[in-house]
Amino acid sequence: xxxxxxxxxxxxxxxxxxxxxxxxxxxxxxxxxxxxxxxxxxxxxxxxxxxxxxxxxxxxxxxxxxxxxxxxxxxxxxxxxxxxxxxxxxxxxxxxxxxxxxxxxxxxxxxxxxxxxxxxxxxxxxxxxxxxxxxxxxxxxxxxxxxxxxxxxxxxxxxxxxxxxxxxxxxxxxxxxxxxxxxxxxxxxxxxxxxxxxxxxxxxxxxxxxxxxxxxxxxxxxxxxxxxxxxxxxxxxxxxxxxxxxxx
Amino acid sequence: xxxxxxxxxxxxxxxxxxxxxxxxxxxxxxxxxxxxxxxxxxxxxxxxxxxxxxxxxxxxxxxxxxxxxxxxxxxxxxxxxxxxxxxxxxxxxxxxxxxxxxxxxxxxxxxxxxxxxxxxxxxxxxxxxxxxxxxxxxxxxxxxxxxxxxxxxxxxxxxxxxxxxxxxxxxxxxxxxxxxxxxxxxxxxxxxxxxxxxxxxxxxxxxxxxxxxxxxxxxxxxxxxxxxxxxxxxxxxxxxxxxxxxxxxxxxxxxxxxxxxxxxxxxxxxxxxxxxxxxxxxxxxxxxxxxxxxxxxxxxxxxxxxxxxxxxxxxxxxxxxxxxxxxxxxxxxxxxxxxxxxxxxxxxxxxxxxxxxxxxxxxxxxxxxxxxxxxxxxxxxxxxxxxxxxxxxxxxxxxxxxxxxxxxx
Numbered sequence: 258x259x260x261x262x263x264x265x266x267x268x269x270x271x272x273x274x275x276x277x278x279x280x281x282x283x284x285x286x287x288x289x290x291x292x293x294x295x296x297x298x299x300x301x302x303x304x305x306x307x308x309x310x311x312x313x314x315x316x317x318x319x320x321x322x323x324x325x326x327x328x329x330x331x332x333x334x335x336x337x338x339x340x341x342x343x344x345x346x347x348x349x350x351x352x353x354x355x356x357x358x359x360x361x362x363x364x365x366x367x368x369x370x371x372x373x374x375x376x377x378x379x380x381x382x383x384x385x386x387x388x389x390x391x392x393x394x395x396x397x398x399x400x401x402x403x404x405x406x407x408x409x410x411x412x413x414x415x416x417x418x419x420x421x422x423x424x425x426x427x428x429x430x431x432x433x434x435x436x437x438x439x440x441x442x443x444x445x446x447x448x449x450x451x452x453x454x455x456x457x458x459x460x461x462x463x464x465x466x467x468x469x470x471x472x473x474x475x476x477x478x479x480x481x482x483x484x485x486x487x488x489x490x491x492x493x494x495x496x497x498x499x500x501x502x503x504x505x
Numbered sequence: 506x507x508x509x510x511x512x513x514x515x516x517x518x519x520x521x522x523x524x525x526x527x528x529x530x531x532x533x534x535x536x537x538x539x540x541x542x543x544x545x546x547x548x549x550x551x552x553x554x555x556x557x558x559x560x561x562x563x564x565x566x567x568x569x570x571x572x573x574x575x576x577x578x579x580x581x582x583x584x585x586x587x588x589x590x591x592x593x594x595x596x597x598x599x600x601x602x603x604x605x606x607x608x609x610x611x612x613x614x615x616x617x618x619x620x621x622x623x624x625x626x627x628x629x630x631x632x633x634x635x636x637x638x639x640x641x642x643x644x645x646x647x648x649x650x651x652x653x654x655x656x657x658x659x660x661x662x663x664x665x666x667x668x669x670x671x672x673x674x675x676x677x678x679x680x681x682x683x684x685x686x687x688x689x690x691x692x693x694x695x696x697x698x699x700x701x702x703x704x705x706x707x708x709x710x711x712x713x714x715x716x717x718x719x720x721x722x723x724x725x726x727x728x729x730x731x732x733x734x735x736x737x738x739x740x741x742x743x744x745x746x747x748x749x750x751x752x753x754x755x756x757x758x759x760x761x762x763x764x765x766x767x768x769x770x771x772x773x774x775x776x777x778x779x780x781x782x783x784x785x786x787x788x789x790x791x792x793x794x795x796x797x798x799x800x801x802x803x804x805x806x807x808x809x810x811x812x813x814x815x816x817x818x819x820x821x822x823x824x825x826x827x828x829x830x831x832x833x834x835x836x837x838x839x840x841x842x843x844x845x846x847x848x849x850x851x852x853x854x855x856x857x858x859x860x861x862x863x864x865x866x867x868x869x870x871x872x873x874x875x876x877x878x879x880x881x882x883x884x885x886x887x888x889x890x891x892x893x894x895x896x897x898x899x900x901x902x903x904x905x906x907x908x909x910x911x912x913x914x
Binding site for chain 1: 831834
């Protein structure tokens, strides 16, 4: 561990008001995530893990406490500036992929570059490279409904990677995938970690958390445990009958 | 995002939903095509009315002598000559708003060429008449004031008379015709004027110098004009004033006491023309208003679909925000989508309106007049409709919270 952490939470709290009721989603969380770490955040629903992710991803702001991303306090940034930081620094991967329907894989991957103001030819080149990186270079013109769940999630990962972010935030990325495809995705995340990209993963499956180098358990808006571990190597089992990846 | 990229993203979104986009534009298409077609037909009708009145003469007044009373039965206007040749000279010289005035003496009679004859209207007048009616010769040259002074036996014939007596496309200049057994030389054929609004053929006429008319065709009273006086005012604006001045002048000259009826009447043809034009203008305005309402309905249709679209694409909006779209980018995207729908509808509407008006006009024999400014305004207005009705949905989209939007089912 060296230098200032990439993500630094200092006593971050988040309170939602639902009518008259105050919901304390986060009750003072302090943590630091280093560059290249592969962190899994676990916890039951309502433990505050999603809120934590939203704040890390600059989609939400803490009610109190400080959040420094790459050493910069981001709690005072404007909505426009937050969008720019998200665009350049963070890549999102969702449980339900969130690909644009009736739009080719390439164009889906191009989306963050569009908002970064990257020109047409350069955009295509970088989107294609990103698709090749997740092993889908040959399927760039496929639409989401022509692809399996695993392929769709890999397109989503290519989209998250296309603007060369420092952090990938994955919210239950394997929730809609079978076990074999899940391992493929975890393998990809492990490779990204060794390539210097910080991966933060929310999951409730202990199997999936095994592949991370650090596991944080949360309960009732607090960090319950924070342990580093030797990650399990993601080895994709050889293809067998019944492990059909493509949808029926 | 630059504007071109925004436009392409918006068009892409519309193309993804072809049927819906088409149905949404339909409202604007119908509105704009209705505006274009209605105004084209309305303007065509107006131009036709204007042309008909222009054929009658420019800024024209007609002074008709008064009534005769015989045994208590009052004759109509013109039944008794009350206008004198001195009155005519006074109208010509004393009223500044009068450009020209000419006596018109009319009768019907047979006109004979060598081998044909034709019953037509015979008009005795002075050269000013042609100026008042803005009527030019198609062949030859008109008779002059000199011909009137000397009572030359020359005749200017209308196109219909020329066709009947000499055959179509003939050149009768220099030929002789006989009217009331008197030989006249044809000096000019008038250019074709067509029919009046009431179906009277303007070209079925022969015109001779007024003095020749009195001497050879129909003898008349010495001092009185047995006919009417045609007057043209200096401009469309002065016709009303000229009418009043002529009335004052004639009442003075006829020594009519205050309160006595006029012993003549003045018809202001430009007033009739204005009334007709007013009618068509009202009709055009009414049609345009109906069309504008349908354009408004089209706009509401766009707003409706854009609101549906925002709801339906909530997750997409959330995703775009997550990957770096600013609220302004989202707002612009939806605004451009609405604008593209409206302007596409507008352009299709123009094409349809131009075609529709042309189709109606040809099948009903109407005239159409396309005005580029109306077409421009219609397209511009449909764009405005797009922006106005797109603003609220776009604003709604831009204000979405990305977290809620991404979780939206």
